Amino acid sequence: MIRLHHVPQSRSFRILWLLNEIGADFTLVPQRFDKSLRDPAFLAISPAGRVPALDIDGRTMFESGAMAEYLAESRAPHLSRPIGHPERADYLEWLHFGETIGQHLANLTQHHLMLRDDHMRSPTVMRLEAKRLAICLDAVAAQAGQGYLLANGFSAADIQCGYGLALGQRFTLLSDAARAYLARLEQRAAFVRALAQDGPPLIYTQPFYPPPNV
Numbered sequence: 001m002i003r004l005h006h007v008p009q010s011r012s013f014r015i016l017w018l019l020n021e022i023g024a025d026f027t028l029v030p031q032r033f034d035k036s037l038r039d040p041a042f043l044a045i046s047p048a049g050r051v052p053a054l055d056i057d058g059r060t061m062f063e064s065g066a067m068a069e070y071l072a073e074s075r076a077p078h079l080s081r082p083i084g085h086p087e088r089a090d091y092l093e094w095l096h097f098g099e100t101i102g103q104h105l106a107n108l109t110q111h112h113l114m115l116r117d118d119h120m121r122s123p124t125v126m127r128l129e130a131k132r133l134a135i136c137l138d139a140v141a142a143q144a145g146q147g148y149l150l151a152n153g154f155s156a157a158d159i160q161c162g163y164g165l166a167l168g169q170r171f172t173l174l175s176d177a178a179r180a181y182l183a184r185l186e187q188r189a190a191f192v193r194a195l196a197q198d199g200p201p202l203i204y205t206q207p208f209y210p211p212p213n214v
C-alpha cells in the first residue's frame with residue numbers, strides 16, 4: 001500500500017494530485033507543519049523533516065520530483081516521457097523547474113507567514129522574491145501556451161509546476177496566460193479530487209499576500 005505523508009497546502013499536494021491522476025490506491029498519513037516534523041521517528045523517514053514523504057514499494061522517498069518521476073514511470077507511463085522520447089529532456093527540465101518555483105514560494109512563505117515580528121522580515125527580499133517568482137510563472141505559462149507544458153499532452157511536469165502556479169497566485173498577480181493555464185489544470189477531475197482530500201487550509205489563510213511597499 002502506498003502511504004503519503006501529507007500536510008495540506010504544502011508540496012505534498014503535488015503527489016496527492018498525481019496519485020489521483022494515476023488512480024492509485026493510497027492512504028494519507030496526516031502530518032503537522034510544526035516541530036513534530038523534527039521528531040526522530042519522522043526524521044528517519046525524511047532526513048530534513050519535510051513533506052511530502054512517500055512509503056512505496058518497500059521504501060520511503062522524500063523528494064517530490066523523484067516521487068513524481070518514479071510514480072509516473074512505474075504506474076502511469078502516459079504521464080512520463082521515457083528515455084528516447086523526443087520530449088524526454090523537456091519533460092525532465094519542466095518537472096524539475098517546479099523546485100525553482102518552490103524555492104521562491106518557500107522564501108515568501110517564511111517571510112509572510114513564519115517570521116512573526118516585522119524586524120525579522122526583509123521587505124527587500126519579499127519584493128525581490130515576488131518578482132523572481134513572477135518571472136518563473138510567466139516562463140511556465142509561455143511554455144504551456146494554449147495547452148500543457150509538453151506538446152504531446154499533460155504530464156507529471158504539469159503537476160510539479162502547476163502546484164507552483166496554484167500557490168504562487170497568493171504572492172504575485174498571475175498574467176492572463178498563467179491564469180488560463182491554471183484554470184485548465186484546476187478543471188482536471190484528479191485536481192478536484194485532490195483538493196477535496198487535501199484537508200483544511202491551515203497554512204495560507206489569505207488569498208493574497210502583497211509585497212510590502214516600504
Ligand SMILES: N[C@@H](CCC(=O)N[C@@H](CS)C(=O)NCC(=O)O)C(=O)O
Pocket residue numbers: 010011012037049050051052062063064065099102
Ligand atoms: N525539495 C523538497 C522540498 C520539501 C519541502 O521543503 N517541503 C516543505 C513543505 S512545502 C516542508 O516540509 N517544510 C517544513 C520545514 O521546512 O520544516 C520536495 O520537493 O519534496
